[in-house]
Every structure is written in C-alpha cells, then in structure tokens.
Amino acid sequence: MQIHHRSLSERVFHAFAFEILAIGISAPLAAWITGHPMLSMGILTAVIAMIAVVWNMLYNWLFDRAQARLGFDRTYWVRIGHACGFEGGLIIIAIPFVAWWLDISLWQALILDIGFVLFYLPYGFLFNLGYDKIRQNLVTAD
Known part of the structure; x- marks a missing residue:
C-alpha cells in the first residue's frame, strides 16, 4: 500500500492544474451545448473552478486522512x-x-450541473489517475 503525503504547495498545484485544464475544455463545450454566450459560460466555469479548487484541496486532504486511517490502496474502484x-x-x-x-x-441549475458532472466525472477520474502515475514516477526517480 502506498500512502500519499502531499505538501500544501503540491495540493495547490494539483488543484489549479485540474481546474485550468477543465475550464479550457468545459467552457466552450458548455457554451456550445447550452446556447449561452461563451463569456457567460466562461465566467460560470471559472467561478465554479475557484469554488472547486478550495473543495478539491479540502476533499483530497480528507481523502488522504481516510487512506491513512483505513489503509486502503488507490485502486481504480477507489x-x-x-x-x-x-x-x-x-x-x-x-x-x-x-x-x-x-x-x-x-x-434547471441541477440539470445543467448534471451535464457538467457528465464531463467532470470521467475527466476527474482520468486526470487523477494520470496525476498519480506521473507523481509516482517523479517520486521514485528521486
């Protein structure tokens, strides 16, 4: 079992990398699908991203604590x-x-948010899976 201990600076990097890439993909897609102006959807996704950055750091800190306490591996199902x-x-x-x-x-906001989730669920899974692999390679290279 590999337990991940991350510094605050790494948590901030992880959260911002996640959100910057997500905004770049989701804002144009949301504007196209909903018919709302690109600027409006861009601001919406950016504000949600700012909220998500804070939530991401808190959630992942709690996730790391749960892993340390319960001793589980970061499998695909996890x-x-x-x-x-x-x-x-x-x-x-x-x-x-x-x-x-x-x-x-x-x-209506819930329905729209479900659309965002349909994007972010696989995106979050793939981003974090990739991040874990890259991090593992960097940590073991030291």
Missing part, C-alpha cells in the same frame, strides 16, 4: 468513488450559484 464523492459535494455547493448567475431555477 478512484471511481473518489471522483463521485468529489463531484457530489461540488454539485451541492455550486447549484445555488449556477441558478443565480444564469437566472434559472434550482431545478
């Missing part, structure tokens, strides 16, 4: 659970902002 838990928490946090920003109902 990463799937990790991605689902992260996105579920972010939905709860983001829906009120989405509804306000786009002047839509909470129900």
Whole structure:
C-alpha cells in the first residue's frame, strides 16, 4: 500500500492544474451545448473552478486522512468513488450559484450541473489517475 503525503504547495498545484485544464475544455463545450454566450459560460466555469479548487484541496486532504486511517490502496474502484464523492459535494455547493448567475431555477441549475458532472466525472477520474502515475514516477526517480 502506498500512502500519499502531499505538501500544501503540491495540493495547490494539483488543484489549479485540474481546474485550468477543465475550464479550457468545459467552457466552450458548455457554451456550445447550452446556447449561452461563451463569456457567460466562461465566467460560470471559472467561478465554479475557484469554488472547486478550495473543495478539491479540502476533499483530497480528507481523502488522504481516510487512506491513512483505513489503509486502503488507490485502486481504480477507489478512484471511481473518489471522483463521485468529489463531484457530489461540488454539485451541492455550486447549484445555488449556477441558478443565480444564469437566472434559472434550482431545478434547471441541477440539470445543467448534471451535464457538467457528465464531463467532470470521467475527466476527474482520468486526470487523477494520470496525476498519480506521473507523481509516482517523479517520486521514485528521486
């Protein structure tokens, strides 16, 4: 079993890399799918990304603590659970902002957020899987 101890600077790097790449992909896609202006969707995804950065650092810190306490490995199934838990928490946090920003109902915001989740779930899984592999190669190279 490999336990991941990460510094605050690494957590910040991980969160920002995750969000910058996600904004670059999701904002144009969301504007195209919803018909909302690119600027509006760009601002929406950027604000959600800022919220997500804070949530990402907190969530991953809690995840690391759970791993240290429970002693599990970061298997594919654990990463799937990790991605689902992260996105579920972010939905709860983001829906009120989405509804306000786009002047839509909470129900419509939930539906839109489900669309974001359909993007972010596989993205989060693949990003973190790749990040773990790259990190492992860098750590073992030292």
